[in-house]
Amino acid sequence: MIKLRLKRYGKKREVSYRIVAMKAQDRRDGRPLEELGFYNPRTDETRLEVPAIVKWLKEGAQPTKTVEHILKRANVYEQLSS
Numbered sequence: 001m002i003k004l005r006l007k008r009y010g011k012k013r014e015v016s017y018r019i020v021a022m023k024a025q026d027r028r029d030g031r032p033l034e035e036l037g038f039y040n041p042r043t044d045e046t047r048l049e050v051p052a053i054v055k056w057l058k059e060g061a062q063p064t065k066t067v068e069h070i071l072k073r074a075n076v077y078e079q080l081s082s
Contacts, residue, residue, distance in 0.1 A: 004053070004061050019036045050079060
């Protein structure tokens with residue numbers, strides 16, 4: 001199964017995340033199938049590649065709870081239905 005999840009990077013206590021598509025059994029910081037965006041929880045900055053995310057969701061990828069929350073705030077699910 002393919003998951004849309006966060007991949008951690010950055011320094012200790014200055015963490016940022018990349019939103020990636022990965023196989024569910026792969027480790028958190030392993031090689032992703034595709035990088036789909038960026039999330040910085042300290043500044044609440046988010047950059048998403050919406051067409052690529054919609055493509056993965058249509059193919060059956062399951063987002064984690066955190067990624068699902070980020071996608072809902074960015075109104076990605078509205079573009080999925082159209």
